[in-house]
Amino acid sequence: MGERRSNISPSDLTFSWDGCHRCLWLYYNHQVKAPMFMPTVGELADMQEKYFIGASTADMHPDMPAGKVFDHGGWVQSTPIQVDGKDSHLAIRGKYDLLIEFPDGTYGIIDCKMQARASDKSSFYSPQLEAYAFALENPAKGEPKKISVLGIYSWSLDRASGNLTVGFGYRVNAAWYPVDRDPIALQKRLVDFVTVVNGDMPESKQSCDQCKYIADRNSIVKSI
Numbered sequence: 358m359g360e361r362r363s364n365i366s367p368s369d370l371t372f373s374w375d376g377c378h379r380c381l382w383l384y385y386n387h388q389v390k391a392p393m394f395m396p397t398v399g400e401l402a403d404m405q406e407k408y409f410i411g412a413s414t415a416d417m418h419p420d421m422p423a424g425k426v427f428d429h430g431g432w433v434q435s436t437p438i439q440v441d442g443k444d445s446h447l448a449i450r451g452k453y454d455l456l457i458e459f460p461d462g463t464y465g466i467i468d469c470k471m472q473a474r475a476s477d478k479s480s481f482y483s484p485q486l487e488a489y490a491f492a493l494e495n496p497a498k499g500e501p502k503k504i505s506v507l508g509i510y511s512w513s514l515d516r517a518s519g520n521l522t523v524g525f526g527y528r529v530n531a532a533w534y535p536v537d538r539d540p541i542a543l544q545k546r547l548v549d550f551v552t553v554v555n556g557d558m559p560e561s562k563q564s565c566d567q568c569k570y571i572a573d574r575n576s577i578v579k580s581i
Contacts, residue, residue, distance in 0.1 A: 359387060359388025359389070360388065361385065361386050361387075361446070362384070362385045362386075362388065362447070363446055363447060363448065364434065364447065364448055364449065364450035365438070365447050365448070365449050365450070365488070365547075365550065366450065366451050367449060367451040367484075367485040367486075367488035367489055367492075368451070368485055369381070369550075370484040370485055370488055370543075370546055370547075370550060371481060371482055371484055371485045374484075374546070374550060375481075376562065376565065377561060377562035377565035377567065377568060378553050378559040378560075378562065379558060379559050379560060379561045379562070379565070379568060380561075380565060380567055380568065381553065381554070381559075382553060382554060382556075382558050382559055383558070385554045386554065386558075391567050398471070401471050402454070402469060402471065403430075405469050405471065405512060406429050406430060406454050406455060406469050407429060409426050409429075409455065410426055410429050411425070411426055412425070412426050413425050413426075414426075414457060417510060417531065417533070418510065418531050418532070418533040420533045421508070421510075421533050422459065422465070422506055423459070423460070424457040424458055424459040424460070424465060424506075425457065425458055426455055426456070426457060426458075427456045427457060427458035427464065428455070428456040429454070429455055429456070430452055430453070430454070431452065431453055431456060432450070432451070432452050433449070433450070433451060433452075433453065433489060433492035433493055433496065434448055434449065434450040434492060434496065434497045434498075435448045435449040435450070435491055435492035435495050435496065435497060436448060436495045436496070436497055438547050438551060440547075440548050440551050440552070445551045445555070447551055447554070448492075448497060449488045449489075449491055449492045450492070451488070451489060451492070453466055453467075453468070453489045454467055454468050454469040454510075455467040455469060455510070457506065459505065459506070461505075462503070463502075463503045463504065463505035463506075464493070464502045464503065464504055464505070464506075465504065465505065465506030465507065465508065466486050466489045466490055466493070466504060466506070466507050466508075467508055467509075467510050468482060468485065468486055468508070468509050468510070469510050469511075469512075470509055470510070470511045470512070471511075471512050471513075471529075472511050472512070472513040472514070473513065473514055474513055474514070475511060475513035475530060475532045477509075477532075477534045478509065478534070479508070479509050479534040479535065479536045480536075482509055482536065483507075483536050483537070483539060483542070484542070484543055484546045486507040486508075486509075486536050487507065487536075487538070487539060487540060487542070487543040488543060488547075489504075490504035490507060490538070490540075491540065491543060504538075506535070507535070507536040507537075507538060508533060508534060508535045508536050509532075509533070509534040509536065510531070510532075510533055510534075511531070511532040511533075511534065512529040512530070512531060512532075513529060513530050513532065514527055514529060515527070515528040515529055515530050516528050
């Protein structure tokens with residue numbers, strides 16, 4: 358079994374937190390996690406982000422505030438998370454998609470998404486984006502950056518396009534979903550997260566397919 362994790366991935370504040378807390382506890386305390394294979398997702402996301410390197414936000418969506426893409430795929434790490442005024446053993450560490458620079462010297466964190474159908478999931482992803490903002494405003498090293506904008510930039514599938522001469526592809530529609538800053542909600546999520554990770558192993562979530570598979574498998578193996 359692996360050592361305890363010392364960093365919280367921003368995405369774990371959404372997907373993992375909304376999932377099974379037993380699986381979350383096992384991952385953060387023993388580095389045990391079910392394998393996940395999504396062979397094309399990473400390539401598509403990287404292609405989407407790189408397409409806008411150095412671009413103006415006006416090239417991305419008319420509703421986005423005026424600015425310029427400053428960086429892509431940058432790693433951030435925060436100072437230790439505080440619980441009851443004391444440093445915990447955990448800090449936020451992750452890689453944002455796009456960092457936007459605005460004329461007033463502030464920055465924006467943009468999370469890029471590929472969707473089958475356009476849908477506003479800004480409230481769901483709010484803790485993840487706020488975590489990146491926290492890390493940039495409270496960095497373990499380097500100068501802090503003031504974050505004034507958070508948002509989801511989405512490409513959703515429209516239709517197939519192209520021919521044998523130019524090649525085939527898929528046309529997409531662009532959507533912009535701003536996310537309101539809410540550092541207070543993030544702090545509550547972080548305290549709850551750290552409390553679960555540092556506590557006793559939680560019960561399995563009834564709807565957790567992974568836990569059900571393990572329990573059913575063990576039951577069958579023991580009976581043979």
